[in-house]
Amino acid sequence: xxxxxxxxxxxxxxxxxxxxAARAAGICQQIDALDCDEPAIAYALEHGIxxxxxxxxxxxxxxxxxxxxxxxxxxxxDMVAKLWHQAQSKGLSSFYITxxxxxxxxxxxxxxxxxxxxPSGFIPAHPIAGSEKNxxxxxxxxxxxxxxxxxxxxxxxAGEAVDLVTEFWQAMGAKTEQxxxxxxxxxxxxxxxxxxILSFAYxxxxxxxxxxCPVFDNVGSGFRDFTRIAASxxxxxxxxxxxNKDVILPLIExxxxxxxxxxxxxxxxNNTALIxxxxxxxxxxxxxxxx
Amino acid sequence: xxxxxxxxxxxxxxxxxxxxAARAAGICQQIDALDCDEPAIAYALEHGIxxxxxxxxxxxxxxxxxxxxxxxxxxxxDMVAKLWHQAQSKGLSSFYITxxxxxxxxxxxxxxxxxxxxPSGFIPAHPIAGSEKNxxxxxxxxxxxxxxxxxxxxxxxAGEAVDLVTEFWQAMGAKTEQxxxxxxxxxxxxxxxxxxILSFAYxxxxxxxxxxCPVFDNVGSGFRDFTRIAASxxxxxxxxxxxNKDVILPLIExxxxxxxxxxxxxxxxNNTALIxxxxxxxxxxxxxxxx
Numbered sequence: 001x002x003x004x005x006x007x008x009x010x011x012x013x014x015x016x017x018x019x020x021a022a023r024a025a026g027i028c029q030q031i032d033a034l035d036c037d038e039p040a041i042a043y044a045l046e047h048g049i050x051x052x053x054x055x056x057x058x059x060x061x062x063x064x065x066x067x068x069x070x071x072x073x074x075x076x077x078d079m080v081a082k083l084w085h086q087a088q089s090k091g092l093s094s095f096y097i098t099x100x101x102x103x104x105x106x107x108x109x110x111x112x113x114x115x116x117x118x119p120s121g122f123i124p125a126h127p128i129a130g131s132e133k134n135x136x137x138x139x140x141x142x143x144x145x146x147x148x149x150x151x152x153x154x155x156x157x158a159g160e161a162v163d164l165v166t167e168f169w170q171a172m173g174a175k176t177e178q179x180x181x182x183x184x185x186x187x188x189x190x191x192x193x194x195x196x197i198l199s200f201a202y203x204x205x206x207x208x209x210x211x212x213c214p215v216f217d218n219v220g221s222g223f224r225d226f227t228r229i230a231a232s233x234x235x236x237x238x239x240x241x242x243x244n245k246d247v248i249l250p251l252i253e254x255x256x257x258x259x260x261x262x263x264x265x266x267x268x269x270n271n272t273a274l275i276x277x278x279x280x281x282x283x284x285x286x287x288x289x290x291x
Numbered sequence: 292x293x294x295x296x297x298x299x300x301x302x303x304x305x306x307x308x309x310x311x312a313a314r315a316a317g318i319c320q321q322i323d324a325l326d327c328d329e330p331a332i333a334y335a336l337e338h339g340i341x342x343x344x345x346x347x348x349x350x351x352x353x354x355x356x357x358x359x360x361x362x363x364x365x366x367x368x369d370m371v372a373k374l375w376h377q378a379q380s381k382g383l384s385s386f387y388i389t390x391x392x393x394x395x396x397x398x399x400x401x402x403x404x405x406x407x408x409x410p411s412g413f414i415p416a417h418p419i420a421g422s423e424k425n426x427x428x429x430x431x432x433x434x435x436x437x438x439x440x441x442x443x444x445x446x447x448x449a450g451e452a453v454d455l456v457t458e459f460w461q462a463m464g465a466k467t468e469q470x471x472x473x474x475x476x477x478x479x480x481x482x483x484x485x486x487x488i489l490s491f492a493y494x495x496x497x498x499x500x501x502x503x504c505p506v507f508d509n510v511g512s513g514f515r516d517f518t519r520i521a522a523s524x525x526x527x528x529x530x531x532x533x534x535n536k537d538v539i540l541p542l543i544e545x546x547x548x549x550x551x552x553x554x555x556x557x558x559x560x561n562n563t564a565l566i567x568x569x570x571x572x573x574x575x576x577x578x579x580x581x582x
Contacts, residue, residue, distance in 0.1 A: 074562075128509070129511075130511075150509075183504070191497070191509055191514050192513060194493070195493065195513060195514060195517040197553055198493060198517070198550075199517060200572045201546065201549040201550050201552070201553050202485070202489060202546065203575055204552075204571070204572055205549045206575075207575045209481055213474070213478060215478055215481045215482050216579055218419070218478045219482050220419050220421075220483060222483060222519070222520045223483065224579070224580075225517070226489075226490065226516070226517055226519075226520060227486075227576055227579070228516050228576075229513045230572050230573065230575075230576040231573050231576040231577050232573065234567075234572075234573055235566055237569050238562050238566045241557050242562060242565065245558065252550055252554050253554075255492065255550065256547050256550055258492040258493070259492050259543055259547055260547075261492070262488055262491060262543075263540060266543075267540055269536070271529050271533060274525075275526055275529045277491070277495070278523075278525035278529055279525040280495070281498075281521050281522075282525055284494055284495075284497075287507075288507055288515070
C-alpha cells in the first residue's frame with residue numbers, strides 16, 4: 001500500500017474497527033485519530049488502536065496519507081471540503097479520503113456545492129457492516145472481514161485513488177463493489193433504511209400500547225429479531241434518514257400501500273388468497289437465506 | 292401426572308417437540324398421534340417419538356388421556372367438539388384436551404357455537420415457542436424448556452383439569468401463566484401477529500422492487516433479522532391472521548398512523564425532533580433486551 005499514515009476521523013465502532021484491521025494488516029506505519037470524544041481517544045490510545053490523537057483537521061493532511069471519515073453522514077461533506085483546502089494549500093498530491101457513510105449522494109453533492117468539485121482523491125465508500133452496539137469499545141479487528149464495501153467513485157475521482165482506496169478496503173478483508181451513488185442510495189434505502197423505519201415506528205407503537213396492555217412482558221424471539229435494529233444510534237440514523245429522504249419517503253408510501261393490501265386480504269377473509277400471498281413471501285425469504 | 296396416555300393431533304414442530312418432551316419427562320405410558328401426513332407419522336414412529344398411529348379421532352378418546360391439538364388454529368374447534376362428543380358417548384370423566392393455538396378466543400367461541408359449551412376438560416394453551424422451521428423432523432426435546440405457556444381456561448373449565456394441564460406443560464420445562472383469551476389475543480396480536488404482517492408486507496414490497504433494482508443482492512444482517520419471520524408457514528399464519536382479525540386490523544391501521552408520523556418528522560427535516568424520537572425508541576428497545 002503506497003500510504004504511510006492512516007487517519008481516522010470519528011472513533012466509534014467502525015472507525016475503531018478500521019484502525020484495528022489496518023494495524024493487523026500492516027498496511028501503514030502510523031494511525032492517528034481525531035475525535036472530540038476524549039474517553040474514546042483515551043480508550044484507543046490505551047489499547048494501542050491508534051498511535052496519536054490529532055488536535056485538528058490540518059494535522060491530518062500530509063503526504064502519503066489516507067483519511068477515513070467515520071462520522072455521522074451530515075458531517076462528511078464539510079470534512080472533505082476542509083481537508084481538500086488544506087491539501088491544496090500544502091500542494092499535496094498523494095493525499096486520499098474515503099468515508100463510511102450509509103448515504104452516498106448527499107456528501108458528494110454538498111462537497112460540490114461548497115468547493116465546486118469533488119476532490120480527485122476522494123473515494124466515497126460504505127462498508128456493509130455494523131452493529132446496534134456503538135462506540136470504539138465494541139470495535140473488532142474482523143468487523144469488515146468478508147463484508148461488502150460499496151465504493152461510489154465520482155466523475156472526478158482519479159483512477160489511482162480508486163485503486164488505492166479499493167486496495168485499502170480489501171486489506172481489511174472486505175469485498176469491494178462499485179456502483180453509482182444514486183443506485184447505492186436506492187438499494188440501501190430499501191434494504192436498510194426502510195426496515196429501520198418500520199422497526200422504529202413499530203417499537204413506538206408498542207411503547208404506547210404498553211401503557212394499557214402488558215405487551216413488553218410477552219415478547220418472543222420473533223419480536224426481538226424484528227426490533228433489534230430499533231436500538232440503533234439516534235444521531236447516526238437521523239442523519240441517514242434526512243440525507244436520503246427523497247428516496248426514502250416514496251418507499252414508506254409504497255410500504256403503506258402494501259400494508260393496505262394485506263389488510264384487504266385479511267378483512268375479506270379469503271383464506272386461499274392469503275395463503276397464496278404468504279407462500280410467495282415465504283419462498284422469497286427462503287431464497288434470500290440461501291444467499 | 293394422573294394420565295396414562297398422551298395423544299397428539301397434528302405432528303409438526305410443536306406436536307413432535309411436545310411428544311419428545313413428554314417421553315423424556317416420563318409423564319405417561321403411551322404416546323399416540325393422529326396426522327394425515329404419512330411421512331411425518333413414519334418419521335415419528337421410526338425415531339421413537341410416538342408409539343402408535345391412531346387411525347381416527349375416536350381412537351384417541353380413552354380414560355386418563357390428554358389430547359394435545361397441535362393443528363392450525365382453524366381446525367381446533369371442530370376437533371374439540373368431536374372429541375367431546377366421543378367422550379360423552381363413552382361416559383369418560385378423566386379425559387382432557389389442550390391445544391397450542393396462537394389465537395385463543397376463536398376456538399372457544401366456535402366450540403360453544405357447535406356444542407353449546409366449552410368442555411370442562413378443555414384447557415386452551417399457547418406455548419410461546421416455535422421456529423420458522425416447520426415439521427416433526429425439526430422437533431426438539433427442549434423446545435419448550437424455560438418458555439412461557441399461556442393458559443386461557445374458560446368459565447366452564449374444571450379446576451382439576453386446569454391443574455392437570457398446568458402440571459403437564461410445566462413437566463415440559465415451561466413456565467405457565469393464566470390470562471383471559473381476549474387479553475391473550477390482544478397481546479399476541481401486538482407482539483407477534485403485527486410484526487409478522489409488517490415483515491410479510493415488506494418482503495412483498497422488496498420482491499416487487501427487486502425486479503428493477505438489485506435489492507436482494509445487497510442485504511445485510513439487519514435485513515435478515517427483520518425478515519426472518521416472513522418465512523413462517525403460510526397455512527398456519529393465514530389461520531392466525533383470519534382468526535384474530537378483529538384485533539389485528541385496528542393495529543395495522545394504528546401502525547400506518549405511526550408510519551405517517553415518522554414520515555412527517557423526516558419530511559420536515561427537523562433533526563432535533565427526529566433524534567428525540569429515535570432516542571425514545573432506542574431506550575425502549577434496550578430495556579426490552581434486559582428482560
